[in-house]
Amino acid sequence: MAIQELHWGASFTQQSETAAERNAVPRNYFIWTIGCQMNTADSDRLGSALQQMGLSEASSIKNADVVVLNSCVVRQSAEDKVTGTIGMLKPIKANNPNKIVALMGCMVGPKTEELAKRFKHVDVFMQPQQYEPLINLLGERLGIDPEGCLSNLSDINADVTSFIPIIQGCDYFCSFCIIPYRRGRQASRPLQEIVHEAELLAARGVREVTLLGQTVDAYGLDVPGEGDLADLLYGLQEVQGLERIRFLTSHPLHMSDKIINAVAELPKVCEHINLPIQAGDDDVLTAMRRPYTTDHYLRIIEKIRSTVPGVAMSTDLIVGFCGESNAAFQASYDLLEATRFDKVHVAQYSTRTGTIADRTLVDDVPQEEKKRRLMAVDALQEQIATGINAALLDETVEVLVEGQGNGKWKGRTRTDKLVFFEDDRDFHGRMTQVKITETAPWSLQGVPVMD
Numbered sequence: 001m002a003i004q005e006l007h008w009g010a011s012f013t014q015q016s017e018t019a020a021e022r023n024a025v026p027r028n029y030f031i032w033t034i035g036c037q038m039n040t041a042d043s044d045r046l047g048s049a050l051q052q053m054g055l056s057e058a059s060s061i062k063n064a065d066v067v068v069l070n071s072c073v074v075r076q077s078a079e080d081k082v083t084g085t086i087g088m089l090k091p092i093k094a095n096n097p098n099k100i101v102a103l104m105g106c107m108v109g110p111k112t113e114e115l116a117k118r119f120k121h122v123d124v125f126m127q128p129q130q131y132e133p134l135i136n137l138l139g140e141r142l143g144i145d146p147e148g149c150l151s152n153l154s155d156i157n158a159d160v161t162s163f164i165p166i167i168q169g170c171d172y173f174c175s176f177c178i179i180p181y182r183r184g185r186q187a188s189r190p191l192q193e194i195v196h197e198a199e200l201l202a203a204r205g206v207r208e209v210t211l212l213g214q215t216v217d218a219y220g221l222d223v224p225g226e227g228d229l230a231d232l233l234y235g236l237q238e239v240q241g242l243e244r245i246r247f248l249t250s251h252p253l254h255m256s257d258k259i260i261n262a263v264a265e266l267p268k269v270c271e272h273i274n275l276p277i278q279a280g281d282d283d284v285l286t287a288m289r290r291p292y293t294t295d296h297y298l299r300i301i302e303k304i305r306s307t308v309p310g311v312a313m314s315t316d317l318i319v320g321f322c323g324e325s326n327a328a329f330q331a332s333y334d335l336l337e338a339t340r341f342d343k344v345h346v347a348q349y350s351t352r353t354g355t356i357a358d359r360t361l362v363d364d365v366p367q368e369e370k371k372r373r374l375m376a377v378d379a380l381q382e383q384i385a386t387g388i389n390a391a392l393l394d395e396t397v398e399v400l401v402e403g404q405g406n407g408k409w410k411g412r413t414r415t416d417k418l419v420f421f422e423d424d425r426d427f428h429g430r431m432t433q434v435k436i437t438e439t440a441p442w443s444l445q446g447v448p449v450m451d
């Protein structure tokens, strides 16, 4: 098996092929995706490129000539699912050697030799956002020059909402996190390119975009003079047809006054900010290598809430991190109770091979205790979210209707609350005023209010 290094830093492997196999013409593709919104956005983009090359989307992995697994390794459970799916493809590939199997995403590091030895039935390995190896292989198989398929790549199938990755990678090395090793250093896209992509999406009917980055509020800081996230928000505010702008996920160190003021001033920017705290105890934050204190974090929350009226705040928290004592956990719990976030994404710590925590810290909180802490946070948050959402009863909120589920229309408020309503008329993609008739911690029910 030859391994060919490519100029953009990724690599692909080609197995020996017969002439017949070489001539096999792929007609359709299937992309299997697991993980965060960045992966979803990458898959959408790759799907758009494949469609631009003339391939159609297949209904299943089995029916597809090209199978792409877009992987996540943030948690062991995600990695296990990826490994299981790669294994499932082995007999399928053996039955049909013409099938192209590609592994993409965070499981693929800068060096692919180990993966190539482990998964001999995988033809192509691609790091996140590095679509070229597959595109070029397909270009060879199809006998076309794929030049141009990746330029200005945007999701051509986007409907009401769409993701736009604006900054790749991460310059931090939080001790629990594997992402910087897989996604590389921060690299911002040019501001004008992003605005142009938003214009293309809006022209296709997209009404809401979510700007994505591992540290989205660090946008532009790696390219002096390019403009920062606030400048980008001002640029996107001018895009005709676009009605809502969101951004995910922020880092407390980069949530500047300029960004907060932009959220407050710009009508299209939604009043919802996710700002991960990860722990409510300074010693745990230090062990996590998170470069801020709880005091600093709380000052930012205060600033956001006093500047952006009606803002909804969410956060991410890890429980049971190495060395997290009962008192340290209680500090996190107390902080959540006092701060009253709209949503808390809580995860139980588990060691990821290759991280700093894996190399230098002891995973010393017993499994049962981690679970107890997780359940305590879940219960607390359910109670808080119940109270926050109850205040919306009988209020009329603006909902962008994204589609249907279980016979009901569903959409989100500007503050990212999920709203359902029943109606026989077509509300797809419509900005709709909805009167809330029922509230629950994780969603709202209502009736549309017609003009």
Ligand code: SF4
Binding pocket: 170, 171, 172, 173, 174, 177, 178, 179, 180, 214, 215, 251
């Ligand atoms: S900021 Fe920390 S948690 Fe977020 S991607 Fe970077 S290293 Fe991972």
